[in-house]
Each structure stands twice: as C-alpha cells, then as structure tokens.
Amino acid sequence: MNPIEELAALRHPLPEPGSVTPADCFIDACEQVAEQREEEASRLEAASEALRVDPLLLALEDLRAQKEAVDARIRWMLAYGREFFGNRPYGLEELARHAGYSFSGVRTAYGEKEVQGVAEQIGRAPNRPSRHNAAGGTKG
Template sequence: MDVPEELAALCHPLPEPGSVTPQDCFTDAFEKTAELREEEAFRLEAASEALGVDPLLLALEGLKTQKEAVDAQIRRLLAYGREFYGSHPYGLEELARRSGYTFSGVRTAYGEREIRAVAEQIGRQPNRPARPGADKTR
C-alpha cells in the first residue's frame, strides 16, 4: 500500500472513456491526469517526510485551503455581480442559483472588504453607493 499514490488517485481520478470532449483529446487528458497524480504523490510523500505529518492529513489541509480560496473567490464574484456589473446589479435569485448560496445568503455573503478588494482589482469603484449598515470587517 502506497498511501501518497492512493491519495493522489483519489484527488485526481482518471477520465473515463467518453467523458472528454472532443474525443480525440482523451489521451491527452488521461496523460495529464496521470502526471498530476505522480506530482501529487511525490509532493505528499516529500511533505509528509519533511514535516512528520500523515499524508492524509496533509491532503485534507491542502483541500481545505483550496476550498477557502474558492469561497473567497465566490464572495468577490458575488460582490462584483451585485455592486459593479453593468448598469443593473444581478438579481439575488440568479446569483443564488449559480453560486450555491440561498437568496438571503447572497446578500450577506460579501461585505465592504470584498467590495474594496474588487474595486482595487478591477481599478474602479462600485456602480452602487455603499450599502447602509454594511459590515465593515467582512
């Protein structure tokens, strides 16, 4: 049993025949995934040995970090859609449906911190005035 290789296989499942479009890219997708598995197994084994931490725990920590980064990206995109996008903000229902948040969750998912971050990253201010009572720290 090679735990790092098994973990890499779980994190990077090989594509199934018929799952890649166009079909002639299947071999490339398969080879790329096999490379990712090899790199992940090597990274997990090296980090496990260097840190003295079980590779499963390292893999879980890595995925947790990725999840937090994706959640932050979603909050910034929601802020963009509600505060910066075009002449009319996106509706709460549409953003909720596409983001996995509830209708009310979209409204509270981002705050002034995300609005400031979006403004800095795109180089302009929001189309909408600051929200009254908006969370200053979020």
C-alpha cells in the same frame, strides 16, 4: 499502490470514457492525469516527511485551503454582480441560483472587505456606495 499513490489518485481521478472532447484526446488526458498523480505523490511524500505529518491530513488541509480560496472568489463575484456590474445590479435570486446560495445568503455573503477587494482588482469604485458599508455590513 501505496497510500500516497492512492491519495494522489483520489486528488487526480482519471477521466471517464466519453468525457473528453474530442474523443481521440482521451489517451492524452489519461497520460496527463498520470503525470499529475506522480507529481502529487512526490510532493505529498516530501511534505509529509519534512513536516512529519500524515499525508492524508496534509491532503485534506490542502483541499480545505483550495475550498476557502474558491469560496472567497465566489464572494468577490457576488460583490461584483451586486455592486459593480452594469447599470443595475444582478438580482439576488439569479445570483443565488447560480452560486448555490439562498436568496438571503447572497445578501450576507459579502461585505465591505470583498467590495474593496473587487475594487482593487478591477481598478475602479463600485457603481454606487456600498449598501454593506452603510448598513454596517456582515462581513469584512
């Protein structure tokens, strides 16, 4: 394998035997990963040549952007759980446990920006005035 193919292999690892359900789909899953690797290698090579940037650095930048996007979605989910869900908000401890945050981390993870983003996406206002807005918020 050349370095670009190796990077594509790291971005798209083959499934472990026994990890695919139903088991008779394992070969199909491996073939799908092989196709993803080919597409990734082609994309990475083209981008690297066009931008004259090391492919490893491009792959890292892409992963960082994906991580930031996931982190933003987690903050939206926390805002939803605390500000929009049901008659009572989810508890800080429960959200923290499932999101991988500390108890106090949930409280400061989202702010008015995230509350507004959730409201726009679901088409309604929070169940109550945002505590973050009243308290000056830490984010947003």
